[in-house]
Amino acid sequence: MTIFPELVLAAGGLTLFVISLAKTPSERLTYVAALAFGTATFVATVLSFYSQGLLFYGAYAVDQYSQMFKVLIAFSLLITLVFGKNLKGISADIHAEYYLFLLLAVLGLMMLVSSVELIAILVSLELSSFALYLLVPMRDDRTGLRVQMEAGMKYILFGIMATGFMLYGMSLLFGLTGTTYLKDILLYLGNHPPQPAMVVAILMVQAGFLYKLAAFPMHFWVPDVYQGACNATAGVIATLPKFAAVALLIRFFILPTGHSPMVVELFAVLALCSMFYGNLCALVQKDLKRMLGFSGIAHAGFILLALLTLKAEGYGVAIYYIAGYVLMNLACFLVINQASQSGENVRIDDLSGLYKRQPVLAFVLATGLFGLAGIPPFIGFMGKFLVLTTVLRADHLLVVCLAAINTAIAIYYYLSVVKVVYTVEPEDRPSITVGPMVQLSGIVLIIAITLLGVFPGKLVDYASTVVQSLH
């Protein structure tokens, strides 16, 4: 039972592989298989929530920490599968391959959150990354400009560069400590005097995860990939890998470098750069996905803020924040997927009068955007508030003030989307029909965004306790 979710995903991947062998794989069968395995994965993660175990010579830890992330990842996967139905923008004969790589990417992410050894981390990371790289250029070439190819190239080139940094950092870590097990590295660092090379090594490893999180200065791929990938793929890239990024960043943040003031200052600067860069660029965007990409960079800054407290409570808040961020982003991408008629990109103007064309979608989008903007009572507000509280408790007044000013900048672009949805006339844009499953998942997201926002206590407490057990 310990690795039940991973087994389900692997089985799903194999099944879809078999389906893809057919000359003309049935579109319906493919989707049903993908959805069935997505659901099964979610059920499996819930069932194995309390399982414990150390596998593969201690390289693979199944514990509360990893299982918590697995549930979150599986839930997000399920939602993306539901709203990404039909895979608009991807030609029907490669649907099976698409789902195959999607499930493999998720398998990689699940392995990543469980990996506690450097090689295992690298292998899982590459499994998830390469599967995701492949999803981007699968979009059909509707513009004739091959933007999806450009996006795919950018994604892979920046990704490989980040992996290079990470590998170099890992080799330094191994050279300094003589072991590849995180637990032994932690032990070693506790017993030996701090070395400057250690800081370099850990920062380089973290650079790889900053890339996944899309934080400054590893953010360059974000806008083009979001815009170039098809709507469903962008929804996956914007949400699932962030969980793994946070999970692994925390694993490396708890390694004591001996030079924590410097690391904290560095990350404070990175966080602020992320926020200012993301928010200022998002102000002028016309494409909704691109805007969400820049807003994602800004939110990555908030997560770095929570991490730089270097305390279990801060890590717990970071987990809460990322969970909230993913929920709100899922809500936005759910609407993007439905608002796009045949898989084209959605400009902000295209949402004109969405309120009259499909009120439920408008409500979901407004909830997501107000949440991202940090308006109470949604989870985005509580996340922002708890982050600011923990950071101010660690005595970074200036950082907190600048972060607060950033939320004021951010509201403008979120609000201008809501404005278009609620006040501009639809003119001749057709009304949108959405299936019951999509409506249901939209409502589930709204409820989750609101309830977790009003009652954050349980989740933050749980996450903080779990992180405490990592030390």
Added chain:
Amino acid sequence: MELLLIKEGFPLLSFLIFLPLVGAVVLLFFHGQTFARLWALVVTGATAVSSIPLLTGFDSSSTKYQLAEAYLWIPRFHINYIVGVDGISILLVLLTTLIMPFCVLASWKYIQQRVAPFMFCLLVMETSMIGVFVALDFVLFYIFWEFMLIPMYLLIAVWGGPRKVYASIKFFLYTLAGSVLLLVAIIALYLRSGSFFIPEMMWQPYSLTFQVLVFLAFFLAFAIKVPMFPFHTWLPAAHVEAPTAGSVILASILLKMGTYGMLRFCLPITPDATFLLATPILWLSIAGIIYGGFTALAQQDMKKLIAYSSVGHMGFVTLGIFVLNIRGVEGAILQMINHGVTTGALFLLVGMIYERTHSRELALATGVGRYMPWFVTLLTFFSLSAFAFPGTNSFIGEFMVLAGTFQHNTALALAAIPGAVLAAAYMLRMLQKIVWGGTANPDQSYLTDLGVREVVVLTPFLVFVFWIGLGPQPFINLIHGSVHHLVEQLVNWQQNQQVASVLWH
């Protein structure tokens, strides 16, 4: 917790907060127009009726927070659900609950499209407004304070006038930008005092620098909401474009949150900064009074005229608060209620004429007195009240504020007098044009006078105009205890300041 008088048994305040919310949720499932109107009226009416026991349960001789309820909410961060009322907030809660049914009635015909979502927004607004006035935990307060922006934004943006997009965005951005630093100040206070419980943050020996910074963060948020003179530009836009009910809510209740915030937070939490910065704020208030008056004098749009007059009236309120004596503060609270009653009624009247002429232009509404006698009669009463004619409610409020100001500084009081004269000038100008007009009046013979529903809506406002105007003692009794306590503590604080500052530095 000894500052609270916990109410055993029925949780009245929570009931008042959440009843409209439950009503709003019901509207999500039933969309019928007639049903939505009736249901909203029933829910707001029920809230109004159930707020009456506040008066019987309230002990005005006690300075504690009464009818309080306290529950654990997020223990890790010491955030609790604590609500309660005292003399400063009780009248504002009652004002909110009592005015909402009339907002629903005022929208009865005005709102013809998307009635259910409109009523949904109104009910959600009521929840967050009551929440702001009764919250005693700073996080709870902030949640209600910020959440309110969403329904208010939608009220203006969806059901507003021609420039609704501009007005609603401006309203949202201004108010939100003002309150982001408020959040930082709240967290900073929590880290010093160890809890988000508002009364525990009061009268603590914070250093002067800290107080000044917190005060400025508070002041920016509240001054934008009031709005005080240099921060007022969102108000005319929002007022003009909002539907009638939206204007009434804005004028009668939303603006009061700014001044309520100053009384509840600035004075007791940062007393030293208050003493230090009171003088410039007093002169800003004077500037607002004079500026509002002169600008109102030049308006051609009735709603804009009343909006600018609000800037002037709210200037009297901030003036009363920052003279820091009992008369001034009591006058300020009374003036908050008066402004809510009078300006609310004036906006309702403008809305009624707008429903008939589809214009808010003063020039197009001239000379209606002949065809709408009831309308102009009521308009006259409320206009007289607006410029503080003796016998009406505003006279009492402004008189007390000015008396308090004379006690504080004669020059300041003399500077405020032209504001009172200006108020008479612009209100009488409007009255003259609407009732009589000139020789070139447009043809108004198609106008029909107010119906029963409209007279019923306005009558309670008129009752309060004269009740407060002729017999204000019951109202003053309600607020006196808390105000007396607040001012007394301020005076003590000032007297012990020297000793204290030696101890801390």
